Amino acid sequence: MAWNVFKLCTGLKVLGSVMILVVLSVVGVSYYAVVITNYLPQVMKGGSATATSLLVLILFHVLLAMLLWCYFAVVFxxxxxVPQGWRPSSSEDDLEVQSLPLDQTPETMTVTLSVPTMAQSARIRYCRKCSQYKPPRSHHCSVCGRCILKMDHHCIWVVNCVGAHNYKFFLLFLLYTFFETTLVTVALLPQFISFFGDLEEDSSFPSTLATTFLGFVLNLAFALSVLGFLIMHMSLVAGNTTTIEAYEKKASARWRFDLGWKRNFEQVFGMKKLYWFLPLYTQDDLRRMIVLQGLEYPLRSDIDGQEF
Structure with missing residues (x-):
C-alpha cells in the first residue's frame, strides 16, 4: 500500500491559513506597486499617458475583483x-455485494445496478474511515477527514479541497490570477527596466523602487507557474477527469466518463455561456444537470452512437 503523506500533515490546515495571508500579501504588494506608486500618480498628473494609465487601472481593478471573488468562492x-446515509440506487434483488478488490482500491465492491447512468456491473465503493458508501468519483481526504465528491486535490492555497461543487470556481481563480499577474507584469515592466538604469537620476524613494521590483518579480513568477497549472487542469477538463483519476486510471483504457470535450466542459462550467466566467451556476443548470450535485455521472457507454 502506498504511504499516505497526509497522515503526518495535519498541520496543512494551519499552513493553508498562512497561505491565505500570502495571497493577500501578494495582492497588497501588487496594488501598491501598480496603483499607489505608478499609475494613479500618472493619472493625477495628466498628460499623454493619462488614457493608458486609466485603462491599466480599470483592467487591474476588474481582474482583481474577479480574482478575489473566485478565490473566496473556492475557500468558502x-x-x-456525501449525504448522511447515502446508498447506491439499486433494486433489492440486484444488490449482491461481493467483497472483491478491484483495480487498486481495496475498498471497492461490485454490484449490479438498475440505474441507466451507472451502467451494468458498476463499481460501488465503501469508505471504512467514514463508514459509509462512496459515490462514484469520490475520494477520502485525510486532511479534511471525510470523503469529497469528485475530489481533485486538497489545495493548501485555499485551505479547502477542490471537488464537485467548487472545481469551476478553482479554475476561474487560476484563469483570473493568470490574467491579473500578466497585466501587472506588463504594467511594471518599464519601471522594472528603469530600476537597473541610472539610479542617481531616479527621484523615486528606495521603498518605492523596492516595491516595484518585488511586485514585478512576484507577479512574473506567479504568471508562469499558474499558466502551467491552468493548462494542466484545462486538459483534465477536456478529458472529464480529475488529478486523482488521471493518476489512477490505466493509460490503455478509454476513460468511461469521457463524453467528448463539449459535454465534458459543460459538466464543469454549466450550459449557460453567460455564466461560464462567473463563480456561480444558474438555478436552471443546478436543477437540470445532475452531475453538478456530484453523486451521479453519465458514462460513455450510455451515449455511444450519439454525435459529439
Whole structure:
C-alpha cells in the first residue's frame, strides 16, 4: 500500500491559513506597486499617458475583483460532502455485494445496478474511515477527514479541497490570477527596466523602487507557474477527469466518463455561456444537470452512437 503523506500533515490546515495571508500579501504588494506608486500618480498628473494609465487601472481593478471573488468562492464553498446515509440506487434483488478488490482500491465492491447512468456491473465503493458508501468519483481526504465528491486535490492555497461543487470556481481563480499577474507584469515592466538604469537620476524613494521590483518579480513568477497549472487542469477538463483519476486510471483504457470535450466542459462550467466566467451556476443548470450535485455521472457507454 502506498504511504499516505497526509497522515503526518495535519498541520496543512494551519499552513493553508498562512497561505491565505500570502495571497493577500501578494495582492497588497501588487496594488501598491501598480496603483499607489505608478499609475494613479500618472493619472493625477495628466498628460499623454493619462488614457493608458486609466485603462491599466480599470483592467487591474476588474481582474482583481474577479480574482478575489473566485478565490473566496473556492475557500468558502464546500467541495461536496456525501449525504448522511447515502446508498447506491439499486433494486433489492440486484444488490449482491461481493467483497472483491478491484483495480487498486481495496475498498471497492461490485454490484449490479438498475440505474441507466451507472451502467451494468458498476463499481460501488465503501469508505471504512467514514463508514459509509462512496459515490462514484469520490475520494477520502485525510486532511479534511471525510470523503469529497469528485475530489481533485486538497489545495493548501485555499485551505479547502477542490471537488464537485467548487472545481469551476478553482479554475476561474487560476484563469483570473493568470490574467491579473500578466497585466501587472506588463504594467511594471518599464519601471522594472528603469530600476537597473541610472539610479542617481531616479527621484523615486528606495521603498518605492523596492516595491516595484518585488511586485514585478512576484507577479512574473506567479504568471508562469499558474499558466502551467491552468493548462494542466484545462486538459483534465477536456478529458472529464480529475488529478486523482488521471493518476489512477490505466493509460490503455478509454476513460468511461469521457463524453467528448463539449459535454465534458459543460459538466464543469454549466450550459449557460453567460455564466461560464462567473463563480456561480444558474438555478436552471443546478436543477437540470445532475452531475453538478456530484453523486451521479453519465458514462460513455450510455451515449455511444450519439454525435459529439
Amino acid at each position: 464553498t464546500d467541495p461536496g460532502r
